[in-house]
Amino acid sequence: MTSQAADGPETATASRRSKITPEREREFFDAVLEQIRECGYESVTMEGVAASTRCSKSTLYRQWKTKPQFVAAALRASRRVRFAGVDTGSLAGDLREAARAAGDWSGKDARLMQALGHAVTADPELAQALREALVLPEIAALQEMLARGVERGEVAADHPALEYIPAMLFGVLRVRPVLSGQYADADYLVRFVEATVLPALGLTQDPGRRSRDD
Amino acid sequence: MTSQAADGPETATASRRSKITPEREREFFDAVLEQIRECGYESVTMEGVAASTRCSKSTLYRQWKTKPQFVAAALRASRRVRFAGVDTGSLAGDLREAARAAGDWSGKDARLMQALGHAVTADPELAQALREALVLPEIAALQEMLARGVERGEVAADHPALEYIPAMLFGVLRVRPVLSGQYADADYLVRFVEATVLPALGLTQDPGRRSRDD
DNA sequence: GTGTACCGGTACTCGGCCGTATCGGTACAC
DNA sequence: GTGTACCGATACGGCCGAGTACCGGTACAC
Numbered sequence: 001m002t003s004q005a006a007d008g009p010e011t012a013t014a015s016r017r018s019k020i021t022p023e024r025e026r027e028f029f030d031a032v033l034e035q036i037r038e039c040g041y042e043s044v045t046m047e048g049v050a051a052s053t054r055c056s057k058s059t060l061y062r063q064w065k066t067k068p069q070f071v072a073a074a075l076r077a078s079r080r081v082r083f084a085g086v087d088t089g090s091l092a093g094d095l096r097e098a099a100r101a102a103g104d105w106s107g108k109d110a111r112l113m114q115a116l117g118h119a120v121t122a123d124p125e126l127a128q129a130l131r132e133a134l135v136l137p138e139i140a141a142l143q144e145m146l147a148r149g150v151e152r153g154e155v156a157a158d159h160p161a162l163e164y165i166p167a168m169l170f171g172v173l174r175v176r177p178v179l180s181g182q183y184a185d186a187d188y189l190v191r192f193v194e195a196t197v198l199p200a201l202g203l204t205q206d207p208g209r210r211s212r213d214d
Numbered sequence: 215m216t217s218q219a220a221d222g223p224e225t226a227t228a229s230r231r232s233k234i235t236p237e238r239e240r241e242f243f244d245a246v247l248e249q250i251r252e253c254g255y256e257s258v259t260m261e262g263v264a265a266s267t268r269c270s271k272s273t274l275y276r277q278w279k280t281k282p283q284f285v286a287a288a289l290r291a292s293r294r295v296r297f298a299g300v301d302t303g304s305l306a307g308d309l310r311e312a313a314r315a316a317g318d319w320s321g322k323d324a325r326l327m328q329a330l331g332h333a334v335t336a337d338p339e340l341a342q343a344l345r346e347a348l349v350l351p352e353i354a355a356l357q358e359m360l361a362r363g364v365e366r367g368e369v370a371a372d373h374p375a376l377e378y379i380p381a382m383l384f385g386v387l388r389v390r391p392v393l394s395g396q397y398a399d400a401d402y403l404v405r406f407v408e409a410t411v412l413p414a415l416g417l418t419q420d421p422g423r424r425s426r427d428d
Numbered sequence: 429g430t431g432t433a434c435c436g437g438t439a440c441t442c443g444g445c446c447g448t449a450t451c452g453g454t455a456c457a458c
Numbered sequence: 459g460t461g462t463a464c465c466g467a468t469a470c471g472g473c474c475g476a477g478t479a480c481c482g483g484t485a486c487a488c
Contacts, residue, residue: 042257057436057476066477117331118255119254167389170393174385178345179384232454261446270468
């Protein structure tokens with residue numbers, strides 16, 4: 001049905017009776033995260049993951065003791081930075097680029113965060129895994145971006161808005177579905193950045209010096 | 215254990231064998247919303263609500279057909295406006311006041327919204343009830359507040375940041391727990407408003423004209 | 429070829445909750 | 459006092475999922 005990981009029973013990963021390869025593990029992780037996004041954490045079942053990956057529950061329970069540990073492992077493995085490496089030369093450009101990148105982010109990881117948002121309050125390990133996977137890397141990248149802007153003298157180091165930039169960006173990502181029923185796309189986020197983040201930082205471009213070069 | 219609605223078995227609400235009074239109904243609603251905040255929507259059980267209100271499951275099922283309908287009814291009944299009626303005379307003052315009011319909001323309703331955030335994607339009736347109870351009234355009050363500011367000439371009617379103010383405020387409310395592990399309090403929100411919302415609207419007070427009067 | 433380790437399938441126990449049914453009892457109307 | 463309607467308690471059937479146990483079979487090392 002879901003067929004997300006079953007793009008062919010005889011893939012090149014050799015037959016299915018061998019030790020679990022890292023690729024196979026990633027299939028498990030992808031499957032459980034996808035199920036979480038779709039059904040929510042509580043409704044995710046080990047049986048469902050096993051079925052969608054054509055493995056047996058035994059296999060999952062051999063690797064991970066419980067469902068929370070399994071999910072935490074999946075989160076940790078999905079850890080990656082999204083808008084790191086962005087460096088357009090100006091803080092405004094960086095922020096716009098980050099917004100654009102976050103547009104893709106929103107469809108998948110915002111959903112994941114929403115689905116896990118409450119389970120996290122009951123399971124510290126899960127909370128830690130979620131923070132490490134989805135939150136901290138982005139925050140760090142953002143702050144690096146801001147620090148570059150400060151170094152360049154584009155914004156004062158003690159600018160009061162600086163500490164709230166992550167909250168603004170992540171906040172609007174998270175709240176858009178509630179307000180307007182849809183996840184934030186790149187266009188919306190860029191407009192948000194231009195209408196609120198840049199002015200808050202005092203980065204509104206002068207009429208004569210538009211940094212949009214397209 | 216929870217004892218939230220059991221502050222005395224023989225309260226003035228008379229004995230428990232009579233028709234359900236509106237007060238009694240409110241006990242049910244309060245109990246289920248509280249359980250949702252604590253355990254999440256999926257984990258809420260009709261049995262738990264019945265136990266915590268000392269009623270029987272039958273009583274609940276006599277009034278509401280299913281759990282989603284029960285929860286939706288509870289949401290609709292809890293509908294009220296929080297920072298309507300705020301009118302300090304200036305938009306900056308209004309926004310600060312709204313932030314302060316939202317500080318109280320955050321502890322309870324933000325939690326509720328988080329807990330329901332995913333269930334809502336699967337149940338349109340629940341989604342509608344949630345929006346009507348927690349989102350729309352606040353948005354309306356905010357927009358009224360902004361409209362007054364526009365009328366007073368404090369901000370241009372076509373100011374690009376205007377449409378994003380609700381997203382900024384609700385967003386930071388919703389994202390704070392994820393970023394820093396705690397719900398936003400009134401002080402944080404007021405500082406957020408002063409550092410980001412007011413500058414974005416061009417409402418930063420001039421050095422000589424501080425509107426803080428305390 | 430032989431052994432070992434591990435996978436996949438199935439069946440199972442156990443617990444929990446939904447929603448229903450039944451029953452005794454109590455408030456309240458008349 | 460009598461009747462009615464509804465509450466609260468409890469028990470029940472059904473379903474589902476966590477986690478366990480077992481078993482046949484296959485890959486892989488040697």
